Amino acid sequence: MNKTTYLGELEQMILLVVLGQGDDAYGISIRNELDKRVGRKLSRSAAYTTLERLVSKGYLLTRMGDPDARRGGRAKRYYGLSAKGRAALRASGRALFELWAGHEHLLEEA
């Protein structure tokens, strides 16, 4: 069987954002939401490199958008979670929640 690997810190965040954006997740929207929600700044290339890695690991599926975008610019590449991606996200989420249990008070400090 496969050797178990773990999601990197950014990989996990990106999977979560893709999950939240449903069918509308593409490079720039993911990058923007990460900044807006948690202040995580990424260059475009950092986002794409990680997205591509997640695709090649089988955690994300991808497809090119329709070429008829209305407002100029290149076609979007959309991303969505695979079953394997959901499973990986679930596993790392469970581990984190387990380890955080009992320490939630720390989150409330100034």
Added chain:
Amino acid sequence: MNKTTYLGELEQMILLVVLGQGDDAYGISIRNELDKRVGRKLSRSAAYTTLERLVSKGYLLTRMGDPDARRGGRAKRYYGLSAKGRAALRASGRALFELWAGHEHLLEEA
């Protein structure tokens, strides 16, 4: 000011375990708890490498244990969170909880 960096996936888990173990956290106990609680297996050297990195970043403080251990073996090196370590942990915890919000149901799947 410092360029902002982020805790790696393992770094975060290790800080959480150190936080939980209070004054008793040392290399092997940390490694064992990670395995026991969340099934995360680490070689000893993987644990120490990461602990050392966290020390050099200023997230952990360390001291050698008393040399009078009762049951043989080398003296233990103990670890504890610094204020900076608590702050880093808080920041990454907040980001994770924010991104997980609304997706908790995923954690309950088979």
Added chain:
DNA sequence: GTTCATTTGTCAATTGTGTAGACAAAATGC
């Protein structure tokens, strides 16, 4: 007090993850 097993920690080298910067494709408006 030398040898043995046990427990813990260190080092060197490699692979995997995250980052930035320069570049280019594909569309629109003039």
Added chain:
DNA sequence: GCATTTTGTCTACACAATTGACAAATGAAC
């Protein structure tokens, strides 16, 4: 056609995670 906007790709590097071999420091056996 040419400039502008939006999005994606490529190359190269820095940082994080992992392994395997090694060694220090103690107690126990003799």
